Amino acid sequence: MSKSNNVYKDAFNRCLRMLDESRSLPSEPELGTLLGVSRTTVRSILSRMEETGLIDWNKRSKTVLRAPREEDFFPEEETDSLAEIIERSFMRRLLAGGAEAGMQINELELAREIGVGTTSVREFLIRFSRFGLIEKRRNSHWVLKGFTRAFALELTEIREMFELRSAAAFVALPQESAVWADLDRLEVEHRQLAGEIATRFNEFSELDERLHRLIHRASHNRFIVDFYDVIAMIFHYHYQWNKAEERQRNEVAIQEHLAYIAALKSRDPAKVDAACRKHLKSARQTLLSSIPEGRQAQPA
Amino acid sequence: MSKSNNVYKDAFNRCLRMLDESRSLPSEPELGTLLGVSRTTVRSILSRMEETGLIDWNKRSKTVLRAPREEDFFPEEETDSLAEIIERSFMRRLLAGGAEAGMQINELELAREIGVGTTSVREFLIRFSRFGLIEKRRNSHWVLKGFTRAFALELTEIREMFELRSAAAFVALPQESAVWADLDRLEVEHRQLAGEIATRFNEFSELDERLHRLIHRASHNRFIVDFYDVIAMIFHYHYQWNKAEERQRNEVAIQEHLAYIAALKSRDPAKVDAACRKHLKSARQTLLSSIPEGRQAQPA
C-alpha cells in the first residue's frame, strides 16, 4: 500500500456534487480543469460513475442517469491527503497540552502513532519547520519550541510590520486595479455576516483570511505573501481549539474590518494606518490572552 | 548503500587536525562534544586511529604515536553530507544559466543526475522552497521562479525592514550585554582585514555574515533571525559565481561596516539608521547590478 488514492476519491466526491446540476457532463479535459486533476483521474472517476449506474458513458456522451445518493460518496476521511492527516495529528498533540517547550520530537514514534511511514512524517516536519515552532538538531531529533507567549509576540511583530506596509501599498494601487472590486465584494460579505452574526459567527475566520490575504498581496513581495501562511496556520488551529468568546470576538473583528475597509477605500494613508493598527492590536490581544501564562519556553 | 558515513569521515578528519597539538587525547564524551558527534562515532574514529597506528588506545589512555600524514585523511569530497551535495548541484544548475523562470523541476531527473535517491531530492526541495525560488504544484512538479530582478528586490525589501529594526533594537541593549564585546571583536577583525585587503579580500563574506547575524539576533525574533538564512544562501552562491570587482566591492563594504559599527557603538539611533541605510543601499546595488537584465520572470 504505497500511495492512497485520496486525490481520486476527493475529486470523485466533488464531481458527484456537480452531477445533479446538469444533465450531461463536459469533455474529459474540461472536467480535469474543473476538478483540478489530471485526465487520468477524470477517467477513473467516469469509470466508477458508469459502474455504479450514475452515468451512461460512451466516448463523448456522458449522460447523467440518476441523482447521486448518500452511499455513492466516499467517506470524508478517505479524501484527506496524508500531509493533512499528519498535520492534524501533530497539531492536536501540540495544542492538547502536555507539549512542553524543549520536548523532543521522535519521527519514528510519530509515524507509528499516526500509522504512516517515516518518510511522510519527515517531510511534514521539514515543511512545518518554517512556522518556527520546531527546530532540527543536525543528525538528531527535532526540538519543540512550543506555542508560547514569546512565539505569539514574535509572530505578531512581523505581522504588524508586513500588514502596515501592505496596506500602505494597497492604497497606492491605481483605481483600475481589480483589488478594488475584490474589496467591495468583501465589504458586502462582511455586512451580510454582521447582520446574521448570531448564527453564522463561525464563518468569520474564512472571511478574515481572505481580507488579509488580499491586502498582503498588494505588497507584491513573496516573502510577505508567504508569511501569511504562518499566521493562517496558527489562527486555524488555535481558534479551532480555543472557542471561548468566539462570537463576541468575531463581532468586534467584523466591525474593525469594516472600518479598515472604509479607510482603504478613502485612500487616505493616515486613516488606513490608524485602522490597521487598531485591528492588529486587538488581534494580538486576542491571541495573547488565549495563551496560558504557565506555558513558557525553557531557557536554551 | 543506505547511508553514507560522512559524519564519521568528517569528524575523523577534524580529529586528525587536533592530533599533533597534544600528546594524548581527552575522554570519549569530551571528544564527542569537541567534534559535535556522538560517542559511537568517536569510538569509530579512535578504532581507526588505532588501526592505522596513529594512536595507542587502551581504555582511558589514548597516546598519540605519530603526526598525521596526508594519506591519513579521508578525501574532502567524502565528508560532505548528501544535503550539501544536492544543494551544490542544484545551485550550480540554477546559476549556470539556462535556468529560465517558469521551468519545471523534475525530482526523478535531478536524483538520477546527481546519483542519489528521490527521497533526498524531495526533502531538499521542500527545505529549499522557503527561499522563495521554487514553488510546488500540488500533486505535480516544482516550478522554478528564477533568480530574477524581482526576487532580488523582494529579498532586499525585507532585509532592509528587518535589519533597520534589529539595529534599532541593538542600540537599546544594556551595556552589560555580551553583544558589545562581540561587536568590539568584529571591529578588530574588520580593521585587520582592511589592512591586508589586497591578499585576503575573499575572507570578507564570512565576516559580513557574522556581523549581520549578530545584529539580527538583537531583534529577539525568530522570524527575523531565520530570514538571514535566505540572505546568506543567496550571497553565498551568488558571489561564488559572480567574482567581478570582488576586491573593490569588499573594500567598500568593509568601510561601510566600520562606519556602521561606529554608529552602533555611539548608541545614537539616528546615526545607526543612517549608517545602516547607507550600507544596505550599496549592498542592494551590488546584488542588482549582478543580475542580467534579460533574465526576467515569465508572467504567471
Added chain:
DNA sequence: AAAATGTTTTTTCCCGATAAAAGACATTAC
C-alpha cells in the same frame, strides 16, 4: 485541423528495509 478520446510512459508519493549515528543502559576504573 482542432479537440476529443484511447493508450503508454513518466513522475510523484509513500512504504518497508538497512546501515550509520545517536542514545540508553550496564559495568568498570579512579
Added chain:
DNA sequence: GTAATGTCTTTTATCGGGAAAAAACATTTT
C-alpha cells in the same frame, strides 16, 4: 560515587520498489 568505558537499543538518513496520478503520445471524431 562520579565519570569513564563497554555493550546494547533506538532513531535517523537513505535507498529501491510499487501504486496513484500526471503527462505525453497516438488515434479517432467532428
